Amino acid sequence: MFRRAFGRASRRQFVKGSLAVAAAVPLWPQIGRAQERQVNVYNWDTYIGPNTLDEFSAATGIDVRYDLYADNAEMFARFREGNPGYDVIVPTNDFAQRMILAEMIQPIDKSRIPNFSNIDPRFQDTVFDPDRQHTVPYFWGTIGIGYRKSAVSPPPQSWGVIFDRSEAYADRISWLSEPADLIHPAMKYLGHSINTDDPAKINEAVELLIRAKENIRTIAGDNGQDLLLSGEVDLALEYNGDVLQVMEEDDDLSYATPQEGTILWEDSMAIPTGAPHPEAAHDFINYILQADVHAAIAEYVYYALPNAAARQLMSQDYLSNPAIFPPEAVLDRSEVALYLGEEVNRLMNEGMTRVRAA
């Protein structure tokens, strides 16, 4: 048994993240002289171990400049007009794919990353980046339902509990606000693949959400876990790591992955095109994949490790936690979101606007 750091926060916290970004010192694009002993990392808020960066610098002599973002869209928007000066970024599956397609991410030289062999073979290849030519897995997780055990019985088994306009939990439910985070689970509930560009299926999910909306307390900008903790809602559509964070503070909270299957997300490290220090970026990525380093980060962020060697160093408490590693049966029915083009993205966003306007 090990004790997790107190006050561990999770990466997907919209507002706190924005604040951190606002407070971060702006990174000037390329300060003239090339400094190969430096690496500029742009990562999610609270998504690294408390000592990881210092230990990396001590071990390699490379300085780390570290900036934070709160969601993929924010990171993507900053890269649209060219790399603002970063060497390592951590996009999620569909965003990684989109950035590869737009040539915003450069190929990774695997010969410089010997620790890649630590990665679980299951994660060494992936649909969104065939052969892992551009990305290296960092952590993965799920979207599911966080709930208050004393108020919700039986424990949620199906997405229906938050999408069926159940009178029993009227005004006791919160949803996520990013369009895909809400529409994808609704599509799973309807039995559709989330990776479809069929407007009819997306619309069906939007209509389902519009009908269910009446009994929803709020569509939270990613602070559903705080609403659970403060008793504002009893059921929250949320990321597993966010719910794990509040489960630590309140024993009455738990997390369920519905049996219809859920959304799996995979964050990967990547080197954006035009990175000023590509050598140091490779060194950084290789260092993170070192078993003890990756395990130390996992102890802090408490997301699922794709690193088989690092998993061996973790406690049973972590490895057998169903909120981190969902049952195989659920995993089999779950999907990783792919990038399906700007038109699908537009449909999802307009769908979200319609849900809120209804």
Next chain:
Amino acid sequence: MESWKRNPLIFLLTSLPAAFWLLVFFLIPLAFVWVLSFGEVAGIVDIAITWTLSNYARALDPLYLGILWQSLWIAALTTVICLVVGFPLAMGISFAPSRWKSLLLLLIILPFWTNLLIRTYALIAVLRRNGYVNDTLAWFWSLADRALAAIGLGGVLPDFVPLDLLYNHGAVIYGLVYVHLPFMVLPLYAALERMDKSYVEASLDLGAGQLRTLFSVTVPLAMPGIVSGIIITFIPALGTFLTPILLGGPDSQMIGNIIERQFKSANDWPFGAALSFLLMYVTFGALALRAAFVSRRRDAEAL
């Protein structure tokens, strides 16, 4: 005051920084956004400027007009409440003894020293189900319960049910009023301070009551301040996006939220630009109304 015509060179020199500022930080970026609004998404990061009007056509879809309408009435209601609350406040400060004035003004400006985000989070702590308002009500409730028990009526009162104060339009408007009140009070105070107080005395001496004096003398004389206050409260309230995200319910979205989504999640900058300009036209409309009001007033004074 001397006319600028006597010293055109000095006028030119002193206005240079302002002109530079206006050009570099306002007009040029605005021109970029304006051009962008006639573009089309041509790829993941590519935008083709085709001078299409399709973004504006889409912005005029009932879906988006409905959201604009909702934003307009939320901003309007916020402005009215700010005016009703702010006017007595500004009058109080303006009629206070002069040694108190600067302290009272400081209290009005004090919230600006804290970040808007933190102030809005603080409101969540006040309004949530186990927040300060509900805790206070629950305390009074239990007090009443004990008092009833003392006179032999124990158990008459049902259990206290916390009020759902957050996550609805009411919470959004409350948050907006809280944030924008200083914007209303300051121009009102400036107008009332400039006002010759002897008019009020004259009105009272000549037999008009307090209310009549207020509405026939004070309010008309403070009208320029009222109009300025309305404008600088209404415009930022209309474009707000943070307050509806944090305090609003499932249907509390304002046009600012839609615009933000176009630049981030939707990755549709041309449409976001068109929506921004739609919002700007509404703002221009409000400013034109003000200009019309001022010129009519001037005409009336000239007569």
